[in-house]
Amino acid sequence: MARALQACLDGEVDEVTAQRVAVHGEGCRRCGVEITVYREIKNSLARQEVPDEAAMARLRAFGADLLTTGPAEAGDEAARLGGT
Template sequence: MNCLQVARVMQAYLDGETDEITARRAAAHLEDCRRCGLEVSVYQEIRNALARRAEPDKQALQRLQAFGTSLLSNYPAGEDGTENRAEPPTGT
């Protein structure tokens, strides 16, 4: 898998909702790619922080949404010069 492919399945992977083959391929990429591994760590830290709170405050949610939007808008360009943007996460 490459970075774009991992970005597309990252939320499902973190939620344990991918098939075994996809999970293995994503895990292998995350072991080798420092950038993607760091992104997964950030997602996990956010998830853990939100889980510790009974109910997240509205300002925290707004900051989190702004952070997520900034990640998507700063996704690096591909080899052909087009922007490789991950699809926004759905669900959780």
């Protein structure tokens, strides 16, 4: 079943089989979970084909920025929010 599931999720089976597996996944909890997990893995793999390096760098820069300018920014924010 696992192999059929994989082939199905990889789009290597005909529509009838894919449909049957999908229906089975809805009725069979174990296969349903397997289908969901496998789909998630495939999705995240697909997403990360475009390296997340830039986003990570931006996040890191943002974090460093917060560390260095944090207090001042926080004060500004408080003032803007109507503090004393």
